[in-house]
Amino acid sequence: MEVKKAEFVCSNTRVDKLPAPTLPEYAFIGRSNVGKSSLINAMTNKKGLAKTSQKPGKTQLINHFIIDDTWYLVDLPGYGFAKASKTSRNEWEKFIRRYLTHRDNLQCVFVLVDSRHEPQKIDLDFCYWLGECGLPFMLVFTKADKQSAVKSDANVAKFKKSLLQWFEEVPQIFLTSAEKKMGHEPILDTIAEVNGRFVPPELDGNGQFQPRF
Ligand SMILES: Nc1nc2c(ncn2[C@@H]2O[C@H](COP(=O)(O)OP(=O)(O)OP(=O)(O)O)[C@@H](O)[C@H]2O)c(=O)[nH]1
Numbered sequence: 001m002e003v004k005k006a007e008f009v010c011s012n013t014r015v016d017k018l019p020a021p022t023l024p025e026y027a028f029i030g031r032s033n034v035g036k037s038s039l040i041n042a043m044t045n046k047k048g049l050a051k052t053s054q055k056p057g058k059t060q061l062i063n064h065f066i067i068d069d070t071w072y073l074v075d076l077p078g079y080g081f082a083k084a085s086k087t088s089r090n091e092w093e094k095f096i097r098r099y100l101t102h103r104d105n106l107q108c109v110f111v112l113v114d115s116r117h118e119p120q121k122i123d124l125d126f127c128y129w130l131g132e133c134g135l136p137f138m139l140v141f142t143k144a145d146k147q148s149a150v151k152s153d154a155n156v157a158k159f160k161k162s163l164l165q166w167f168e169e170v171p172q173i174f175l176t177s178a179e180k181k182m183g184h185e186p187i188l189d190t191i192a193e194v195n196g197r198f199v200p201p202e203l204d205g206n207g208q209f210q211p212r213f
């Protein structure tokens with residue numbers, strides 16, 4: 001699938017202010033600075049659509065983008081930002097976890113992991129939490145241009161092995177580079193496939209979507 005149109009819709013901290021859950025939605029999450037916003041820009045071929053920065057902690061809100069008028073891509077703030085205060089980390093916990101567990105149209109969470117590093121506890125813990133919540137997720141390894149393919153593959157294999165201590169099978173995995181525009185097509189094809197199966201949540205008697213919370 002090729003993206004033809006990508007537009008910013010809104011930024012939010014509150015789940016009840018998000019766009020109506022009428023279209024399939026996909027969220028990008030991962031450590032601060034892992035490359036979530038860069039990947040969104042590379043996938044949509046739109047530099048500057050999502051704001052990026054060399055400094056971690058750039059994305060602070062739940063940012064909705066509408067793609068080809070048919071699905072939402074969501075850029076989330078990163079976790080594990082060392083310089084964030086405890087209060088702001090707690091706030092992150094609250095509003096992101098609330099978003100992830102209450103968004104009816106969320107089809108899949110893409111967990112971004114830096115392919116340069118060996119498995120990190122914070123990423124594994126987050127995957128376990130998604131599993132506990134029964135939230136479908138896939139893994140996207142980023143920044144593959146920064147080291148050899150052998151090194152990336154070794155880190156991916158170690159991550160898989162760590163996950164298999166808890167999960168019976170590993171989720172789908174993608175290896176990407178926003179810099180080299182590599183690995184985006186398979187993600188978009190997977191999204192297209194899931195989009196084809198999307199059934200919007202039902203309206204209640206008043207023509208409103210009935211929130212799950
Ligand atoms: N070499 C290389 N650099 C990348 C890649 N993806 C992102 N970067 C760089 O990594 C830094 C962080 O990228 P962002 O996309 O802002 O990361 P983020 O995960 O959205 O960060 P927060 O919003 O702070 O959580 C920027 O300097 C990017 O240019 C990549 O594939 N290759």
Ligand SMILES: [Mg+2]
Pocket residue numbers: 036037038051052058059075076077078
């Ligand atoms: Mg960001």
